[in-house]
């Protein structure tokens with residue numbers, strides 16, 4: 001199995017960005033722990049971060065040609081705004097899990113709406129960096145049940 005982990009805007013700033021919401025781990029540390037967990041699950045993990053909506057969309061399109069089996073995505077603020085990201089995920093019809101470090105539902109009301117979530121397998125929010133690890137486990141199990 002090969003899973004793509006996508007990180008949206010401002011997540012390159014993890015470690016110093018609003019630690020009360022997002023914790024102290026850097027994106028590099030989170031990606032390393034995802035690769036480690038992937039190894040123990042026999043899943044290849046490829047991670048990509050961009051601050052640009054179009055670059056994320058291009059990477060999603062590329063995933064379909066690259067033999068990616070599923071996507072873990074933290075769309076960050078694009079969660080709440082991006083019909084284009086939603087359409088890209090639907091266009092490649094790859095199963096995906098939406099992830100948030102913070103519990104978006106106990107924050108500002110504009111964070112309660114997601115443009116993606118009703119197209120997702122599921123959503124994990126509020127566990128800090130562990131949200132990503134839980135999503136990787138969940139997507140792995142989902143894909144194995146599909147005999148991927």
Ligand code: DQA
Pocket residue numbers: 009010074075076077078079099100101102103104111
């Ligand atoms: C976030 C939550 C979003 O509302 C916010 O815009 C982010 C990060 C999270 O991981 O908690 O940038 O996706």
